Amino acid sequence: MYRERPARIGGAVLWTATTPAGAGPTRVLPDGCVDLLWSSRAGLLVAGPDRWAFLSRSEPGERWVGLRLPPGTGPAVLGVPAVELRDRRVPLAALWGDRSAAALAARIDEDLVGDVAARVLVGVAASRLREVGGPDPLAARVTAALAAGATVAEVADRAGLDPRALYRRARHLFGYGPKTLARILRLQRALALVRAGAPLAGAAARAGYADQAHLTRDARDLAGVPPTVLLGR
Template identity: 75%
Template sequence: MYRERPAGVAGATVWTSTAPDRPAPTRVLPDGCLDLLWSSRAGLLVAGPDRTAFLSTSAPGERWVGLRLPPGVGPAVLGVPAVELRDQRVPLGALWGDRAVAALADRAGSDAEAVLVEVVAGRLRDAGGPDPLGARVAAALAAGATVGATAAEVGLDPRALLRRSRHLFGYGPKTLARILRLRRALALARSGVPLAEVAARTGYADQAHLTRDTRALTGLPPTPLLPPPSPP
């Protein structure tokens, strides 16, 4: 019951989900993103950037619509540093005021996706767009660049990069690099690449290193995070 597609604004992804009659907790893996959410039960929320997997629970039949903002975009939309939202799920009213959010929540009940896209587009327009540093840093780290090389590429010393990264992503560049490397590794593994080869291609010392880092960030080793093998 989960679907996602490009949102058409700021490189964001819109996703929808409806919980079954007997929902089980969903393991949400860290990805460096912030999400603007609407829940049929809880209203408008913000999901901050996670350092480890978050176990999300839903009520039976609860409907969700989310707009996942790429790394570094969230602060321009929400008006607060990402580090203030790290590892948290916060009502949007706590950031913008309950009165301002109440009208949005009423409209979201009939078309949450359109409301979220409209809000994000308007907030980014008012802010002059996201900080371009976020996209540059995230792209370099996602491509496997070291933190030192990334700092040099964007013209910052390591302390300045750490400070700006905490504002944009919610954590420092080393943590973001680990999270983005894990996502590259899982994408390869889900495409059928053996784990030993995945480790070698994504910069881990060996498969054991990949397993340790996956467990540290998600609570599980790699194999349970992969789709089951196809029947013969």
Template identity: 70%
Template sequence: MYRERPAAVITGAVLWASEAGPDAPPTRVLPDGCLDLLWSSRAGLLVAGPDRRAHLSRSAAGERWRGVRLPPGVGPAVFGVPADELRDRRVPLDALWGRAAATLAERLGPSPTATALAAVAADRLAAGGGPDPLAVRVAALLAAGATITATAAEVGLGPRALHRRSQALFGYGPKTLARILRLRRALALAHGGVGLAEVAVRAGYADQAHLTRDVRDLAGVPPTVLLAR
């Protein structure tokens, strides 16, 4: 069982909750350029870093999860570390915040809500001066389908500088982020009933075969299998 809704306290953030059934298969978590603040009934408070490829999340029977998914580029301002240090990782919050994480766990209680986690993230974000404006602009441009060259020119950075800043803000360079955001556009179109051939054109792929290769590489399964699930 999985459900999600927008978070009111951070623009673009998502609150989510899930509970694993007795025979729940692994959950395929697709890459999205985001960092999450999580709570697990088994593992406590965790941070999920940005994935380059789909992550198969395995839960114990009855394990409950709560989380806030932060928009691309916002996580470093909340957690206080560059995103590439957390790439493809799930780490206990106390590995980043030390004793402050234990104090937070006591304050949140034995079963925190996603709303409470979002409030924590919002407080940290405000204390750090808000999200990096560059992250917001780069993510918006690439999500809209802008090229790497056009994005670099728009934000006033050279290619190398953009790559370096993107690593710290998103966990990977702009080319990888652009591929991941293009995948999200394609899936949104496909879930809306658009055929895969048209999805490929509208999302910016060379053709349907290109779409299939990219989805298989990033998600681990072809588009038809992914959409069926």
């Protein structure tokens, strides 16, 4: 019942989901992203960047359309620092005001596949990015470097920033400091390697963990369960 596809915003992903009858909570792993959401029950929402897994609970038959913005892009679209949204799910009206959010919601038809909602979410995000000249280019550079395994000191040096300045910029862009973002990206990288066929120990080493036990501890800390549970094993 869950599908995703690339959006026409660099690095963004459109996803749709319908909650089946009898479904339990969905464990949403931290990924450094901010999501602009439409729910058939709750309307327009924003999901801020999480530091640990969020258990999402939906009503049976509830339909969701989400635009997952890449790390660091949320502040440019929403107009607020990511740290103000950290670990939160808030109505879009709380950020843009009742009138603006209501006008946006009025453009969304409750169609069965969510195509209208998807077009509206992508359209408004693209428009706001054009207005501000796009996301801060530092976000993509920091994310790519940390995802490739660079240390925070190396990232700061490449960006021409001292560590404290990088920390302040990271909180604005990602909702937390670069060390937290690096941990989140490392866990995502390890899980992706296992899903692609790598054994857990090999994935842990390639992702930058000291060993498989280190990966397991990090997964329990960030996701609340060991990687075997996350991977359905």
